[in-house]
Amino acid sequence: MSIAFGHTDTSGAFVQEVSFAVSGAPQNADRFAIGANTSGVSDSRNAVLLGKLQTTKTLLSANGQPSASFQSVYSQLVSSVGNKAREVNVNRDAQESLVEQATAAQKSAAGVNLDEEAANLIRYQQAYQAAGKVMSIASKLFDQVLSLGA
Numbered sequence: 001m002s003i004a005f006g007h008t009d010t011s012g013a014f015v016q017e018v019s020f021a022v023s024g025a026p027q028n029a030d031r032f033a034i035g036a037n038t039s040g041v042s043d044s045r046n047a048v049l050l051g052k053l054q055t056t057k058t059l060l061s062a063n064g065q066p067s068a069s070f071q072s073v074y075s076q077l078v079s080s081v082g083n084k085a086r087e088v089n090v091n092r093d094a095q096e097s098l099v100e101q102a103t104a105a106q107k108s109a110a111g112v113n114l115d116e117e118a119a120n121l122i123r124y125q126q127a128y129q130a131a132g133k134v135m136s137i138a139s140k141l142f143d144q145v146l147s148l149g150a
Contacts, residue, residue: 004016054070
């Protein structure tokens with residue numbers, strides 16, 4: 001004999017929640033019990049626990065206490081990689097600009113004064129270093145702003 005328990009959903013269809021089968025001829029003192037699936041087979045407990053890992057603070061900080069979730073650490077990693085990629089692109093653009101300026105200066109010079117060219121080179125180098133520091137500070141500020149939101 002098969003027995004099923006369930007409910008009727010909003011469309012009027014029966015939704016089976018529990019079913020079991022009893023076979024053989026019943027005898028006096030026969031018993032059966034329905035209980036929880038303690039072995040965890042064919043239920044979603046493991047999937048639910050795995051899903052909770054995304055937001056549960058499981059990663060340890062320096063003091064040994066759980067302080068970060070996989071989701072927060074992953075978002076920080078993505079943010080850091082994005083910031084570094086942007087920083088590299090800005091530095092590349094600055095380098096290309098310096099190459100263009102140096103090429104134009106070289107082509108425009110008819111008689112080259114080595115002292116004047118050395119002074120210009122130092123000036124360009126200082127300008128580039130200043131621009132690099134500005135970009136570095138901007139990147140650090142951006143990292144701080146992103147870490148406030150995490």
